[in-house]
Amino acid sequence: MAIDIPTLEERYIGSCRSHGILPSSSILSSFFKAEIKKSCQELCCLEIFIDDIKDIDFPPLLDVCMNLDTSEIEAVDLRNESTSELNGEYALSLMRAINQKLRVVDLQDLSFGKDFLRDISQRGLACQVLTLRSSHFRKLNLVGEFLNMHTLNLDFSSSLTSFQEDCFNCMPNLMCLSMCETQISNLWTTVAALSKLPSLVELRFQYLLHCNDAMTSYTSSSGRSNDTDDFILSKRVPCISESCIGTSELTDHTFGADNPLSNFYSFDDAMNHDASSIIDDSSGDTEVDISRHHQRYALSAVFARWNGQMPLQNENQDEEDLLEGTFARRTADVSQKYMPCHASPICYEKHYREFMIASLPNLKVLDNLPIKKIDKEKATETFSQYFEYLPYRWKHKESIVRILQNREIKSSHINVQSLKSRASYRSGKSQHFYARSLSAAKVGSSTWPFLCPLSLSGCRFGGEDRVFRPRQFEYHPSDSSLMVFGTLDGEVVVINHENEQIVSYIPSLGAMNSVLGLCWLKKYPSKLIAGSDNGSLKLYDIHHVGRKSTGIYGSSGCVTFDEFDQLTSVHVNSADELFLASGYSRNVALYDINNGKRLQVFTDMHQGHINVVKFANHSPSIFATSSFDQDVKKWDLRQKPTHPCFTASSSRGNVMACFSPDDQYILASAVDNEVRQLLAVDGRLHLAFDIASTGSSQNYTRSYYMNGRDYIISGSCDEQVIRICCTQTGRRLRDISLEGRSSGSSMYVQSLRGDPFRDFNMSVLAAYMRPASKSEIVKINLLASSGYTKDDSDQQHPCPSHSMGA
Structure with a gap:
């Protein structure tokens, strides 16, 4: 006699009766559809939409899901289409109960909170496809088990900026990853994280529309496009050629308010996708950027045709077959064009596509575009031309x-034979x-460099706590442990940056405003010149300066010079006899350090105000000036500088210039990343560094040498990235991104210096992009692994994101 096995609906209704609640119509509908699929001999997949599930509906649903192993249900898809009212703990319990039969998890902008996301990150999930669009996390940090996952979709996670170094170690079978319209921007850390995915074959940071003379259409990841499944735009869209994709030449016109994508997707199709995503941000809670929340469905069709199955070609399939009917570059001499939509910032890096292809050799599809053999050859050539691998x-x-x-x-086997060719x-x-x-x-x-802010707050002087606001800093020329910084409040502080102990503290005492100029003397290493924006100029001897806030110096510890109005820069010559001062004028003043007198004022040296004046490192009479009049000039005091030795012009106003340590070159930095290396002998251009401009006339760029004159470091005040380039080839070695600990707390570069004693070490004066926010000095070590030595709960010292290029 056959035993009647109760259906899922019957089991659910019985459970509701025992709990004394009414069945949910949404849950009943899901069970009914699963029974229909089973009767039609289709894949028996239970699809649960949690939008209408309330906390009271959870207990009977959990009863049924805990016994799915004994049912004919083969897979469970868990989805939501809007913010759910279901408690985060209930949602987690539901996913854990389903366990190995959990196939697709599709969640977006949920109100479950960080505890929900942290649990997923730390414990993992058994699903194959995970989609998570959330504005609640900033750094991808996955440490749990995701062994079944083959697809991860983080599209429109608008706060996601970076990765933890080992965030992908836990998903060895991940094949497809999408991160469109996130804030990912750093090529180097991104590649370093993705290289931990041995199975990754498809990657997307932007969504490409295929354009031709008749229409613009979406091309799916499988390489097929049709009117029904992959959508056709109803109106013409501006197009760009393939050669522009992934470069800084892409403009904002494709991302404006009138973007046709707002009318492009149907809502029903928008919810039919298999993808995945997840995260953790253990930082403090701050406001969340949801300015792009209204676009969260726009990429939902990216994986629409997968339906939980991988649409990948056979491994033996010819590479050319991947292009059949889809992304052929030229067909009948007609160039194919593509319009990028919802691109992450990384896509606007110069040579983005070539960099990714060259760095991820197993990748088969990038941004919907299959990778051909010719693409790989071009990528290798471009990478070797513009980037340094090591x-x-x-x-x-x-x-x-x-x-x-x-x-x-x-060292122990040098012999005569090895010394025959000395040159070799x-x-x-x-x-x-x-x-x-x-x-x-x-x-x-150490792809993720070690970044650590100097601890400059909470210092006690004269019985009170001091919170410093640094504005300028300089390494000591002979003591590798010392650094001096000046503050916005006119203070001068000498610190041992290795143990973060204050060595000397000089308060402003009403005489100084913001300290903009600092320069150590080389032959007298205890002395330094400090200049403020109100024109005050003083020489201090730190051996005569105490650490208390009162009575710290007398006449023996300080020499005052004639003021220089609106001062911005001071610099001492190599003999420690003279120093120069410049400011918001066309004049430069020359001072005698020994007698404390101003010797001369050189007038009208430029047509605009002079930002920086720098002496040569070895010639006591040679100096250079840089001005917003777009000129850099070299001068010689022995020729009574009425006429420059040479003038070199930029296309934009020059922010600064400095000599290389051996005085062979002058490094000139103009507004918006125009960085050039000139021959110091005659001003001829030696090298122009290929750094993309932002289009901002306020993006003031500063550059200095590192590792002697082997490399330069360059940063700008509208950007949160430091770029490292080779001085002989111009190739980019790394980018280092700065980011505050909390979401929305981006930082920008105010100033930076290479460590004169340690290769591939530097410090950066970084400030938050919020009004009236504090700045801090961040030490960066490219030779050490990422880490943070401070207590993570110390909110006063946010650790920059360990991304490089940041």
Whole structure:
């Protein structure tokens, strides 16, 4: 006699009766549809929409889902179409109860909160496809088990800016990843994170529309396009050629308020997608950017045709077959065009596409566009032309232990035969060879550099706590542990930046405003010149300065010079005899350090105000000036500087200029990332660094040398990135991104300096982009792994995001 097995509906209704509640019509509908699929011998998939599920509906639903292993249900898809009222703990319990039969999880902008997201991140999920569009997390940090996951969709997670270093180690089977319209921007950290995904074959940071003379259409990830499933735009859209995709040439016209994508997708199709995403941000709660929340459905068709199954071609399928009926570059001599939509900032980096293809060799599809053999060849060529894989043009990563062993073997086995060709020996195994080898190996193994803000708050002076607001800083020229910084309040502070102990503290005492000019003396390393924006100029001897806020110096510890109005820059010559001051005028003043007198004022040296004046490092009479009149000029005091030695012009106003440590070059930085290296002898252009402009006339750029004159570091006040470039080739080595600990707390570069004692170390004066917010000095070490030495709960010292390029 056959035993009647109750249907899912019957089991659910019975559970509701035992709990004394009415059945949910939405849940009943889901069970009914699953029974229909089973009767039609289709995949018996239970699709649960949690939008209408209330907390009271949860207990009977959980009763049924906990026994799905014994039912004929083969898979469960959990979706929501709007903000759900279901408690986050209930939602987690539901997913855990379904366990291995959980196939698709599709959640968007939920009000479950950070605890919900943190639980998913730390414990993982058994689903194959995870879609999570949320504005509640900033840094991707997945540590749980995601062994079944093959698709992850983070589209429209508007606060997502970066990755934890090992965030993808837990998903070895992930094949498809989409992060359109996130805030991901750093090529280097992105590639480093994605390289941990051995199965990744499809990646998307922007959504490409295929354009032709008749219409603009979406092309699916499977490479097929049709009117019904993949949508056709009802009106013409501006197009760009393929060559523009992923470069800074893309303009804002495709992202304006009248973007036709707002009328492009149907809502029903928008909810039919299989994708995935997740995160964690352990930082403090702050306001969340939801300015793009209204676009959250626009990419929902990205994985529409997958339906939980991977639409990947056979591994043996010819590469050319991938293009059949889809992204052929040229058909009958007609160039194909694509319009990018909902691009993440990373797509606007120059040579973005080539960088990603060259760095991720297993990738088959990038931004909907299949990768051909010719694409890989072009990417390799472009990468070698514009980027350095490792410092000093090293081609392959090497073991640090092996380099040390080779150095010892070499030093103990030098013989006459090896010294026959001195030129060959010097070029191959010079005194710098092994140091550079070690640097290349360490940088290669530390894709996320170590970033740590100096602790400058909570210091006690004269019985009161001090909170410093740094405005300028300089490393000490001979003591590797010391640094001086001036503050917006006119203070001058000497700090041991290694142990973060204050060495000397000089208050403003009403005599100083913001300290904009600082310069150590080289032959008298205890002395420094400090200048403020109100024109005050003083020489201090830190050996005669105490650490208390009262009675800290007398006449023996301070020399006051004649004021220089609206001062912006001071610099001491190599002999410690003279110093120059410049400011918001066309004049430069020359001072005698020994007698404290102003010797002369050179007038009308430029047509605009002079931002920076710098002496050469070895010639006590040679100096350079840079001005917003677009000129950089070199001068010689021995010729009574009425006429410059040379004038070199930029296309924009010059923010600063400085000599290389050996005085062979002058590094000139103009507004909006126009950085050029000039020959110091005659001003001829030696190298123009290929850094993309932002279009902002207020994006003031500053650049300095690092590792002697091997590399430059460059940053701008409208951007939160430091760029590192080779001074001989112009190739970009890394980008380092700065980001505050909390969501929405982006930082920008006010000033920066390379550490004169440590290769690939630097410090950056960074400020938050909020009005009246504080600034801080961030130390960066490219040779060390990422980390943070402060207590994570210390909200006064946000640790910048460990991304590089940031």
